[in-house]
Amino acid sequence: MEPILHKYPLIVDMLDHIETACHSTVENGFHSRASILKDMLIYHMGWAEDGNLRKGKRIRPLLLCLSTHLCGGDWHDALPAASAVELIHNFSLIHDDIQDQSPTRHGQPTLWKLHGIAQAINAGDALFSLALNHIWHLSPRYNAETISRCSQLLTSTCLQLTEGQYLDLDFEKRNRVTMEDYQSMIEGKTTALLATSTKLGAMLATPDPDKQALFHLYGYYLGLAFQVMDDYLGIWGDEAVTGKSTSSDLLSGKLSYPVILGIERNNNFALRWAKGNIQPVDFTSILTMLDEAGVSNSTLSMAREYTDLAFVKLRAAVGGHPDCVIIEEITDWLVNRTS
Amino acid sequence: MEPILHKYPLIVDMLDHIETACHSTVENGFHSRASILKDMLIYHMGWAEDGNLRKGKRIRPLLLCLSTHLCGGDWHDALPAASAVELIHNFSLIHDDIQDQSPTRHGQPTLWKLHGIAQAINAGDALFSLALNHIWHLSPRYNAETISRCSQLLTSTCLQLTEGQYLDLDFEKRNRVTMEDYQSMIEGKTTALLATSTKLGAMLATPDPDKQALFHLYGYYLGLAFQVMDDYLGIWGDEAVTGKSTSSDLLSGKLSYPVILGIERNNNFALRWAKGNIQPVDFTSILTMLDEAGVSNSTLSMAREYTDLAFVKLRAAVGGHPDCVIIEEITDWLVNRTS
Numbered sequence: 001m002e003p004i005l006h007k008y009p010l011i012v013d014m015l016d017h018i019e020t021a022c023h024s025t026v027e028n029g030f031h032s033r034a035s036i037l038k039d040m041l042i043y044h045m046g047w048a049e050d051g052n053l054r055k056g057k058r059i060r061p062l063l064l065c066l067s068t069h070l071c072g073g074d075w076h077d078a079l080p081a082a083s084a085v086e087l088i089h090n091f092s093l094i095h096d097d098i099q100d101q102s103p104t105r106h107g108q109p110t111l112w113k114l115h116g117i118a119q120a121i122n123a124g125d126a127l128f129s130l131a132l133n134h135i136w137h138l139s140p141r142y143n144a145e146t147i148s149r150c151s152q153l154l155t156s157t158c159l160q161l162t163e164g165q166y167l168d169l170d171f172e173k174r175n176r177v178t179m180e181d182y183q184s185m186i187e188g189k190t191t192a193l194l195a196t197s198t199k200l201g202a203m204l205a206t207p208d209p210d211k212q213a214l215f216h217l218y219g220y221y222l223g224l225a226f227q228v229m230d231d232y233l234g235i236w237g238d239e240a241v242t243g244k245s246t247s248s249d250l251l252s253g254k255l256s257y258p259v260i261l262g263i264e265r266n267n268n269f270a271l272r273w274a275k276g277n278i279q280p281v282d283f284t285s286i287l288t289m290l291d292e293a294g295v296s297n298s299t300l301s302m303a304r305e306y307t308d309l310a311f312v313k314l315r316a317a318v319g320g321h322p323d324c325v326i327i328e329e330i331t332d333w334l335v336n337r338t339s
Numbered sequence: 340m341e342p343i344l345h346k347y348p349l350i351v352d353m354l355d356h357i358e359t360a361c362h363s364t365v366e367n368g369f370h371s372r373a374s375i376l377k378d379m380l381i382y383h384m385g386w387a388e389d390g391n392l393r394k395g396k397r398i399r400p401l402l403l404c405l406s407t408h409l410c411g412g413d414w415h416d417a418l419p420a421a422s423a424v425e426l427i428h429n430f431s432l433i434h435d436d437i438q439d440q441s442p443t444r445h446g447q448p449t450l451w452k453l454h455g456i457a458q459a460i461n462a463g464d465a466l467f468s469l470a471l472n473h474i475w476h477l478s479p480r481y482n483a484e485t486i487s488r489c490s491q492l493l494t495s496t497c498l499q500l501t502e503g504q505y506l507d508l509d510f511e512k513r514n515r516v517t518m519e520d521y522q523s524m525i526e527g528k529t530t531a532l533l534a535t536s537t538k539l540g541a542m543l544a545t546p547d548p549d550k551q552a553l554f555h556l557y558g559y560y561l562g563l564a565f566q567v568m569d570d571y572l573g574i575w576g577d578e579a580v581t582g583k584s585t586s587s588d589l590l591s592g593k594l595s596y597p598v599i600l601g602i603e604r605n606n607n608f609a610l611r612w613a614k615g616n617i618q619p620v621d622f623t624s625i626l627t628m629l630d631e632a633g634v635s636n637s638t639l640s641m642a643r644e645y646t647d648l649a650f651v652k653l654r655a656a657v658g659g660h661p662d663c664v665i666i667e668e669i670t671d672w673l674v675n676r677t678s
Binding site: 148155 | 375439
């Protein structure tokens with residue numbers, strides 16, 4: 001696990017409770033004897049007994065619980081919502097893996113590779129249903145009015161996810177994408193669920209609509225910063241640290257933030273990109289074209305700008321809280337991670 | 340359209356409102372510019388302008404509205420719930436078509452055939468999200484408490500659907516399925532959403548838990564009757580009327596109610612079935628084996644038994660209502676249809 005996640009006892013405690021809450025949601029959520037369906041989800045989530053599976057970072061539920069805590073609520077009460085956002089994230093990963101034909105995740109075979117496309121689609125649907133059903137476990141600590149608002153926000157966010165995913169899948173078939181298209185795509189695919197997680201956290205601690213809105217914006221800008229940085233690392237990241245070839249985004253023709261910026265700014269790059277079929281031997285000349293247009297620096301400063309905006313919103317909401325430094329450090333780590 | 344659905348002005352009016360409500364849910368539900376995603380759903384639902392597409396029968400929303408009406412409510416108020424159940428049904432059809440690799444539905448290419456598996460999975464997810472989000476349009480006519488119960492029932496039902504679907508997909512790989520397995524499968528796959536539709540209809544008209552429970556059981560038994568009859572028609576139905584080869588269930592090796600009964604009752608049939616690879620030339624001998632074991636009659640009387648139970652529950656709840664005859668006729672038609 002990342003050192004930052006070990007530094008504060010509060011974070012260690014939260015991650016521990018989140019893992020237990022998610023696990024018991026899947027373990028106890030089914031009506032019937034469909035035990036293999038449950039086992040598929042247990043495997044995907046990284047809890048299978050026979051494997052030493054790597055789990056996800058559980059960032060969304062962690063930010064949700066931290067938001068509740070910073071807004072003055074008891075984060076333990078928010079755990080059903082934390083489970084829900086993590087399971088929704090994982091439902092989308094199960095379907096993503098089929099859509100991208102990814103053979104592995106966390107170094108293990110993906111669900112569709114093991115059980116076929118048909119059962120993997122269904123397992124994703126099951127996790128989706130389970131997540132949305134689980135939000136009602138916020139009762140009786142919260143009233144029907146509050147849980148209703150959470151449920152509405154979640155289903156609306158899932159719709160946004162699919163709108164972003166539509167664009168992402170569509171981009172693969174296009175060779176021209178505007179910055180506006182890109183923005184729409186990551187707003188659905190990356191920022192929607194992050195912003196919803198931090199907003200839900202606030203909603204479960206305070207009725208103050210301003211604070212809720214600030215936490216929503218904090219998650220929104222964090223999501224943008226995270227994605228732009230992810231795109232930066234996809235080209236200029238340290239291969240030794242990320243573990244994936246930094247040139248893979250160029251090889252795969254992915255229309256990421258720097259590429260779209262490059263196309264808009266540098267005619268040579270745009271012409272070369274349009275030809276497609278980029279090979280490792282082309283890297284040096286392509287990186288030079290991007291450098292000429294200042295794309296690397298612009299991408300980094302865009303990520304920094306979004307991060308600053310995230311901090312502004314966070315501090316406006318809970319800057320005086322003694323534990324604000326914890327979420328600030330996690331924000332920094334998320335954006336400035338090298339992998 | 341079926342004559343029965345034209346007979347009563349109330350039904351014509353309901354179906355008209357249901358179609359409009361579903362259409363406007365899809366038309367107005369999206370946040371953004373993902374217009375092709377919307378167009379995919381419009382096409383799937385049978386509303387594309389350039390085609391003379393056959394639509395589904397809209398049975399679930401019709402039964403929901405009728406249940407509201409018979410329990411003394413105004414069915415117009417229940418339309419957002421009616422939309423939701425129809426869209427959930429259609430989300431499951433979009434994913435079913437991928438899972439079964441079906442090239443056509445209602446004589447038109449399926450979504451995955453037209454747009455590929457990746458986009459069709461996502462379109463199903465979008466319709467699922469849209470449906471669950473739309474239930475909140477019951478506000479402000481209903482309070483948060485009531486809508487919460489509806490929302491919980493829907494998400495729990497979706498989970499049951501996936502549990503049934505898991506079994507159905509799994510049956511294709513097995514050559515031995517017990518009657519208990521079969522019952523679990525159709526309880527998830529067929530009866531859950533029907534029973535939820537009739538229960539939701541009652542919930543949106545009366546707080547009386549007994550009436551709600553009776554309507555739930557009515558939908559449950561109707562679902563069982565419907566599925567057993569569907570399985571009967573898959574072997575003994577009139578090919579000229581159903582439009583599909585009545586022998587297709589035998590050819591495809593589908594483990595339907597009569598087949599499972601046959602395996603349990605007749606050793607010759609069980610041995611022949613275990614060998615697989617049934618060809619048209621084998622039909623006469625196979626039908627004789629099933630006849631020897633009285634499977635055809637038992638299947639019909641099982642369907643009749645379930646139908647009778649459905650009527651018992653219905654009459655116990657609203658037998659005195661002057662329009663009870665309408666839902667009774669529709670029930671009869673659903674079970675005794677020949678296609």
